[in-house]
Amino acid sequence: MTLFDPPAPLAERLRPRTIAEVVGQTHLLGPGKPLTRVLASGRLGSLILWGPPGVGKTTLARLLAAEVGAHFIALSAVSAGVKDIREAVTEAERLRGRGTRTMLFLDEIHRFNKAQQDALLPHVESGLLTLVGATTENPSFEVNPALRSRARTLVLEALTPADLLALLHRALNDERGLPGVQAQPEALELLARIADGDARRALSTLEVASTLADPVTPDAVTEAFGRHLPSMDKGGEDFYNLISALHKSVRGSHPDAALYWLARMVAGGADPLYVARRVVRMASEDIGLADPQALRLCLAAKDAVEFLGSPEGDLSLAQAVVYLALAPKSNSVYTAWKAALSAVDGEQLAVPAHLRNAPTALMRSQGYGQGYAYYFDDPEGSFTQRYLPEGADLHLYRPQREGWEGRASERWRKLMALHGGDVPAAAEQLTEN
Structure with missing residues (x-):
């Protein structure tokens, strides 16, 4: 061996030679577990191996092919295309004539587009190819449903x-x-x-x-x-899991967890401006009117990120996230808005005549604006007139008891009474707690 013929990396040299040498994945390879039973039967169908990097997906595929006596063809979706699939099919047809089955291992299968994945379907369905795809991304999002239905998905776990x-x-x-x-x-x-x-x-x-x-x-x-940055695929499941964890930690009023998930995203290379937009959303969805200042602070943090960039602007994000975690919580506007959108999804009820705009004499002659009670001229009449369309009996907004909104709930109850409506029992109980 010379300088120009270096040894293979240690990880390659130490690949397990048999299933017994595989470390971890006992939930698949232990006694009575799925792969153990499949190998005992000798009938190995197509598989999708989903798991993080470095847990043995490629090694396991090679060992499975050896266990069932299949010819092993390895392709990487990073560099392979439909032409490579056709060549694999041709080789599989030639070997089938000799009584040998073929396993096609497709690494990073999630990088194949829909057309490329579709090219595999007839050969997987006919049994010409036993497909074993490996992916670090959630197959539910990255692998075509038609291909998923023809392959069993096995989840590989990070090694302990x-x-x-x-x-x-x-x-x-x-x-x-x-x-x-x-x-x-x-x-x-x-x-x-x-x-x-x-x-x-x-x-x-x-x-x-x-x-x-x-x-x-x-x-x-x-x-x-060396310095290991937290792993995060910027468009994949890990990315959205981190956003979800950040949002739920803020909602759960846990500032330490919120800071941790924020740091994971920033250190992993997430776009700070994207994170800022999500933080602004949290201010309206989960804090809302319990602390109306939260939205202003988050918008200011977004402006700071735009103005300063990273890493200087990251501190403004951290400030906003801690503020949101400590703030009182209310999703009353969020739920009211969803209910309002649901209420208008269907029949469109007419605007009452007295609420209609009446800029011309012709429109006024048709009754537009007639009978409207202007609050500052006639407060009592203003409260007795109807504001919802005829036939619409809606109770969309119901204040919650935290922060500013809790203090404003008494005025809300009085307003509901003035408008001649009953305060919904659930809301009455909530605001009195």
């Missing part, structure tokens, strides 16, 4: 620190790994914790650390690991 520790010990003792390299126990434990369930990252870091210190120390692991 105990799984990774066992793998690291194997790397130091296996002849394919790093025989002769020593490592301090605390260094291996540190690496197993910080690798975030990713076997490839753990092994790659160990390989680099072994060149920095002998034995491998925690400091060597830290240096080899």
